[in-house]
Amino acid sequence: MMPVFELLRDDDKARTGNQILSRPGRILLVVGILGLAAAGPIAGSIQPFWVNLLVRMLAFALLALSLDFVFGYAGLLSFGHAAMYGAGGYTAALLVGQVTPNALVVLPASVLVGVVVAALIGWLSVRARGIYFAMLTLAFAQLLYVVVFTDLPATVAGVETVTGGDNGLYGIGSYELAGIGFGDPLAYYFLTLALVALSLAGLIRLANSPFGRVVQGIRENEERIEFIGYDVQRYKVIAFAISGGFAGLAGGLYVPFQSVANPGLLHWTVSGELVVMVLLGGMGTLWGPMVGAGLVVFLEDRLGGVASWEVILGTLFVLVVIFAPRGIAGALISLRDDPSGAVDNVKQALKNYVREVRD
Amino acid sequence: MARRPMRNSSNHERDRHGNSGDSDRSTMSRRKYLHTGAAVGTAAAIGGCLGGSGEGGGGLTVGYALPFTGTYAMLGESIVNGFEMYLEQNGGEIDGREVETVQRDTEADTNRGVDVTRELLIEEQADVIVGPVSSAVAIAIMDTIESEASAIWLNANAGDYRVTQEGCLDYHFRTSFNDWQTSAPLAEWVYENVADNVCLAYADYAFGQNSKNFFGEAFEEAGGEIVAEVGAPLGTDDYSTYLGQIESSGADAVFSFFAGSDAVGYVSAFADYGLNEEMTQTGSGFLLSEDTLPAQGEAALGMYSLLHYTPAQESERNQTFVENYRGAYDSTANVYACQGYDSAQAFAAAVEETGSAEPDELSGALSGMEIDSPRGSFRFNEQTHEAIQNMYVREVVESDGEQPVENQVVETIESVEGPTWDCDLS
Amino acid sequence: MIESIVRATLLGVQSGMILALIAAGLTLIFGMLDVINFAHGALYMLGAYFGSVIAVELGSFWLALLLAPLLVGVVGIAIEVFSLRPLYGRNPLYHILLTFGFAIMIQGAVVQIWGGQARQIAQPALLTGTLSLGVVDYPVYRLFVLAISTALIGGVWLAIDRSNLGIIMRASAHDTEMVDALGIDVSKVFTGVFVLGAVLAGLAGVLLGASRSVNPGMGMGIIIEAFVIVVIGGLGSFRGAVFSALLIGLVTSYGALIAPTLTDLALFGLMAIVLMVKPNGLFGATEAA
The missing domain is CATH 3.40.50.2300 (Response regulator)
Known part of the structure; x- marks a missing residue:
């Protein structure tokens, strides 16, 4: 295990500097992605359904990644990411159903719609700060939810149905690309994995670019960045729009795989659970929230029917907030920094907790 | 993961967590x-x-x-x-x-x-x-x-x-x-036994709209008149306003589709406002079924509904x-x-x-x-x-069982078939 | 038509006052503790469930109205002491996340314990039937709810405005160290405020549980509405919460008359417009500071 922790150590150094992943960290990432590429066929040969589970884990990992870019990295708590996710999903549903199943047309459209919706919400919301910003994003996302649920576009356009109202759109086929169909879950898995890997690489690059540094600077000290002469609001809107594009892509990948798009995709509880996933994974690390999302989807799938999933998720979450606010990524990093001190750390955390409760 | 929220009502749900009844x-x-x-x-x-x-x-x-x-x-x-x-x-x-x-x-x-x-x-x-x-x-x-x-x-x-x-x-x-079976066949019975004019009240989502439409068409076909239609959003908290509209429609009877907690909220508000003294409440069976009746209690007395099964059936x-x-x-x-x-x-x-x-x-x-x-x-x-x-028209009556009220069959509509909707698998 | 308008107005004011009970707790907790309490809806739901159990077991609505909110208060103490207290001083974001966790957990537990079907609290015999108000007949129970919630809101308002308690609470919000130096235990004040909010939410739960259905979705359903109210009024502002609760109550009930499906749209649209014009809410700038 030691070499892995060594690599993570470099990653941590990068975090304190301006870089989000160092070279060894990236190598680890490539290894991870190759590992996932191998995992698909292996899992599929043991139990075909596991491929299905993996695809869903990847789609949510992408969604969590998109949120972490604005929330963990740029410091904007969005409680409305379901809006872009759902918008991307419905775009894919409508295009695949009525225009073309070509992934090269549909997926960019999902991204584009995600960007546009996010730019609009961001533009209207960035003047508000902190909790007010969160509430505004929530409000706009809920607005969109109501629009989809009541099928307002159909009423306005005078046609019978656009969003399918409360039942949503169903029977959506899978993608095609250059004559290859993605109806087979394994093929779909590779498509998803490739896009998720590209997205992660793109966002890491962006985070390390001058743009990324300004955004990070806004999180650390907004006034200072503004004083230097940057247009803070504009940077925020752009960061939000970029994040929205990736959320749209996640929706575009999820919906045709499920063959249905329903208003539930846009509901605020999706945004809420997404924030849970990001925090659980460790916000601001980009890779942590992806792990968190994958884990939550996996646990829900495996525990969903057996036990009271909500009680488990809620309890887990409360414990993480109190005892491990830096999430899985934070725990891994401190374990790597000081493997022998793990037990002491836990003791210390418990002691602190008891002291503060008594205080 | 992307689930619907748990709302107060029927179709929705982000619904989870098991009933405690069955411990194993x-x-x-x-x-x-x-x-x-x-x-x-x-x-x-x-x-x-x-x-x-x-x-x-x-x-x-x-x-x-x-x-x-x-x-x-x-x-x-x-x-x-x-x-x-x-x-x-x-x-x-x-x-x-x-x-x-x-x-x-x-x-x-x-x-x-x-x-x-x-x-x-x-x-x-x-x-x-x-x-x-x-x-x-x-x-x-x-x-x-x-x-x-x-x-x-x-x-x-x-x-x-x-x-x-x-x-x-x-x-x-x-x-x-x-949803055709639990709504349309009731229309003729209502027309013949209850009233020749009704107000339609429904939860405004696919199932509610379907039920309302099926009943409405059949009721007009039987010769009756639809005086008003009142749609309430799924998961409505308080039905006061909608009940006001139902009351002012002046209809002699009302046909409703609400289910789950919506049905509980609707039926109890109906009684609160004293509407059960002015008009007869009828509905699809889910308005008054075994999952809602315990909560509806005496507010539901005298209401009629249509379903394909009733525990009190005497066969x-x-x-x-x-x-x-x-x-x-x-x-x-x-x-x-x-x-x-x-x-x-x-x-x-x-x-x-x-x-x-x-x-x-x-x-x-x-x-x-x-x-x-x-x-x-x-x-x-x-x-x-x-x-x-068979579909059964039931009336809510007082019961000496574990619950204060229960459904009693008042009429059997035999061998209800319904439309085929252009589906032919034979 | 007149009937409908009168009825909608009565309903709007009545549900506005109930919403004010919930929003008041939410805004007080934020004002003093700097905590956005996502679990507030869950506490309201717990009030309704505790109430329905007590009403059945002890056979009395009045005992339910008295005891259930106190039980919710106990839950409130547990949440404040064991989870919020260790987090004071951290980024307020963590409070949102923590209480969101509680909201999910409590909702899950409620279904686990009481099942998914809707329940109801039986109205007391004293308050059944309708009362003629000239133009319309209105259920006595709803008038009772209107009266008692108005009285409660008035009481809380007076308590905050006039009493020592109010002064201490307001002082703690502005300068904890000062209050500490005066020998007042700030952490007790914090617990007290959280419990007050929980009890008010619990009361609202019992009151509504006898005129609406009691179901596992009611907490998550009302919390967003309550947030909208608190944000429009200005986070931390008691006056703002009461004012915008009435506003939202009326918008919702008139909306039901005109375009039921678009009521939610109006709600969120209103909030968005208010925030874009006044980013700190209607009363936020002056009172929340």
Whole structure:
């Protein structure tokens, strides 16, 4: 295990500097992605359904990644990411159903719609700060939810149905690309994995670019960045729009795989659970929230029917907030920094907790 | 993950978490019905592998795709109870084959519904899917059922007619009802026995709109007049405003579709405002069914509704069913339990007739098959695979049982068939 | 038509006052503790469930109205002491996340314990029937709810405005160290405020549980509405919460008359417009500071 922790150590150094992943960290990432590429066929040969589970884990990992870019990295708590996710999903549903199943047309459209919706919400919301910003994003996302649920576009356009109202759109086929169909879950898995890997690489690059540094600077000290002469609001809107594009892509990948798009995709509880996933994974690390999302989807799938999933998720979450606010990524990093001190750390955390409760 | 929120009401749901009633549920989620004595040896010898059966020996796998948590938990559990009661009565086997049941929680959410259906079909190799409860889930899983094409689908509660109209699937059989059956046949009865003018009140979502439309068309056809239509959003908290509109419509009767907690809120507000003294409340059976009546209580007295099953039905077949159910689960049977029980009867009869678990063969056997149900015997329509069954007009009356009120059958409408919606599977 | 308008107005004011009970707790907790309490809806739901159990077991609505909110208060103490207290001083974001966790957990537990079907609290015999108000007949129970919630809101308002308690509470919000130096235990004040909010939410739950249905979705359903109210009024402003609760109550009930499906749209649209014009809410700038 030691070499892995060594690599993570470099990653941590990068975090304190301006870089989000160092070279060894990236190598680890490539290894991870190759590992996932191998995992698909292996899992599929043991139990075909596991491929299905993996695809869903990847789609949510992408969604969590998109949120972490604005929330963990740029410091904007969005409680409305379901809006872009759902918008991307419905775009894919409508295009695949009525225009073309070509992934090269549909997926960019999902991204584009995600960007546009996010730019609009961001533009209207960035003047508000902190909790007010969160509430505004929530409000706009809920607005969109109501629009989809009541099928307002159909009423306005005078046609019978656009969003399918409360039942949503169903029977959506899978993608095609250059004559290859993605109806087979394994093929779909590779498509998803490739896009998720590209997205992660793109966002890491962006985070390390001058743009990324300004955004990070806004999180650390907004006034200072503004004083230097940057247009803070504009940077925020752009960061939000970029994040929205990736959320749209996640929706575009999820919906045709499920063959249905329903208003539930846009509901605020999706945004809420997404924030849970990001925090659980460790916000601001980009890779942590992806792990968190994958884990939550996996646990829900495996525990969903057996036990009271909500009680488990809620309890887990409360414990993480109190005892491990830096999430899985934070725990891994401190374990790597000081493997022998793990037990002491836990003791210390418990002691602190008891002291503060008594205080 | 992307689930719908748990709202106060019917179709929705982000519904979860099991009813406490059945404490051994988690252990039951994978239960095998073992043969006794020598039979155990035989089964072991025939099949080491369960599920995925198909021809000949081996076990049978039943996959429940139902909500076990949330607003609909009680419905899901009742369906399972009904199904398993049949299995217990038959020594846990069908056609000499051991039956394993696997239950998965749809949470009444469309995406979870798709996930668990795929899981049951692919990972658990289910031979039959029993469920779902929510129509949105039923519509969402049509595609999966069709593309996997590996199991028969016994629809034990989701009544949206579009499963037949748009799906029209060979593997789909409705062991429950459709939304036409629970609304339209009531129209003529209301016209003849209650009033020649009505106000329509409905939960404003697909199922509510369908029910309202079906009733409205049939009522006008019978010669009646629709005075007003009042739609309330799904999950409305307070019905005061809508009741005001219903009252000022001046109608002599009102036909409503509300279900679950909406039905509770609506019916009790109806009584609060004293509307039950001014007009007669009628509705689809889910307005006043066993999952809402305990909460509605005396507010529901004197209201009429239409459903295909009522626990207080006086036939001998039903009395036995209700007694057995009480013996097994210590509670009163309900429409959902009956639908579960009939799903088991249908599955067993088809397997016994064909000696197979291949969906194509089962479908052939089920088409046109007659089921001796506690609700009165019914038959699967060859064209649509809908149940052709009796519908019962019930009135809520005082009861000396465990609940203060219960439904009593006041009229039987026999062999209700319904439209085919251009679906022809025969 | 007049009937409908009168009825909608009565309903709007009545549900506005109930919403004010919930929003008041939410805004006080934020004002003092700097905590956005996502679990507030869950506490309201617990009030309704505790109430329905007590009403059945002890056979009295009045005992339910008295005891259930106190039980919710106990839950409130547990949440504040064991989970919020160790987090004071951290980024307020963590409070949102923590209480969101509680909201999910409590909702899950409620279904686990009481099942998913809707329940109801029986109205006391004294308050059944309708009362003629000239133009319309209105249920006595709803008038009772209107009266008692108005009285409660008035009481809390007076308590905050006039009493020592109010002064200490307001002082703690502005300068904890000062209050500490005066020998007042700030952490007790914090616990007290959280419990007050929980009890008010619990009361609202019992009151509504007898005229609406009691179901596991009611908490998540009302919390967003309550947030909208608090944000429009200005986070931390008691006056703002009461004012915008009435506003939202009326918008919702008139909306139901005109375009029921678009009511939610109006709600969120209103909030978005208010925030874009006044980013700190209607009363936020002056009072929340």
